[in-house]
Amino acid sequence: MPELLKPVCLEPVLRNKRSHRNEKSVYRNEDDRGTTVKNCTRVTWFLLLGLTEQAGLKGILFALFLFIYSVTLTGNLAMITLIHADPQLRTPMYFLLRILSFIDSSSCTLNTPRLLESFLTSSQSISFAGCVVQMALMTLHGTAECLLLAIMAYDRFAAIYHPLLHHTIMSQSLCVQLVATTYMASVANSALLTGYIFKPLYCGLNIINHYVYDVPLVLQIAYADIAKAEAIVFSSSALIILFTVTVILVSYAYILVTIFRMHSLRAQSKALSTCASHLAVICLFYGTITFTYAQPSSHSSMEQNKVVSVFYTVIISMLNPLIYSLRNKDVKPAPKRRCLDMLPS
Secondary structure (H helix, E strand, O other), rough: OOOOOOOOOOOHHHHHHHHHHHHHHOOOOOOHHHHHHHHHEEEOOOOOOOOOOOHHHHHHHHHHHHHHHHHHHHHHHHHHHHHHHHHOOHHHHHHHHHHHHHHHHHHHHHHHHHHHHHHHHOOOOHHHHHHHHHHHHHHHHHHHHHHHHHHHHHHHHHHHHHHHHHHHHHOHHHHHHHHHHHHHHHHHHHHHHHHHOOOOOOEOEEEOOOOOOOHHHHHHHHOOOOHHHHHHHHOOOHHHHHHHHHHHHHHHHHHHHHHHHHOOHHHHHHHHHHHHHHHHHHHHHHHHHHHHOOOHHHHHHHHHHHHHHHHHHEEEEEEEHHHHOOOOOOOOHHHHHHHHHHOOO
């Protein structure tokens, strides 16, 4: 995952990190390394420095993110309940949207309470095992959202390119199989990456200048050669992003060709409005990732990475249900229909 104000204790932390790295480079053979491992203190817990150390901002940020967290949970849980309860929303698109809302609410619950806690305490500590679990769940949710957005793009392709066969192509059983495959692939990817991230020895330095366990920052404090772990993380992430982006681009290429071939402006407008919400969510999700990782490291700062990370881990989860409810003609009247159905005849 991809920081507001620099903590006053950051400079000694960076000094310790430089000393830590220099110390690692001294040992050239296995005997020296083995002696060092025996003499070092293994890390049993990690310390997070949080989003900001300025006391004046903590109260304001706590109230702001508590509000965002409440809106996120309310919006996503309402979307899940509404889609489940309304027969008119029992379509492949809304089945997948319900899964997306579940992922967003779970991801937000994983990250936001720890962020809120950081505004109430000067720093946070977590056990080594707790860090492993947190990292595994974050990776699982990130992978699942990438894959699900690709499946949703394919569903939009089927709806526009094969409108008469849409429900046959995207049958209920196929949707369930795709979601099950998404979670199995996400669990496998999470287990692989977490295993390689925490396989190196962690010894001595245990301070992370962030409010979440960002993979690059965790690997930086490893007391071992991390080249293999970095290669695995990069290869796995690149493979997933390449696959999902390819599916999305190919799906929307066919969608655009189909729309341009339509002779009615009304049909074109209806087809575009069908894809508008999904396109907005894709632009938010992949736009944030691109902004975070595509820029040169010399141009990015820890503070900037924290700000982008907040948007990625907290804000997008709040915006997704708002985008789908405000931009969707099927979702907006659904609460009214449910209220009318509940009234006695």
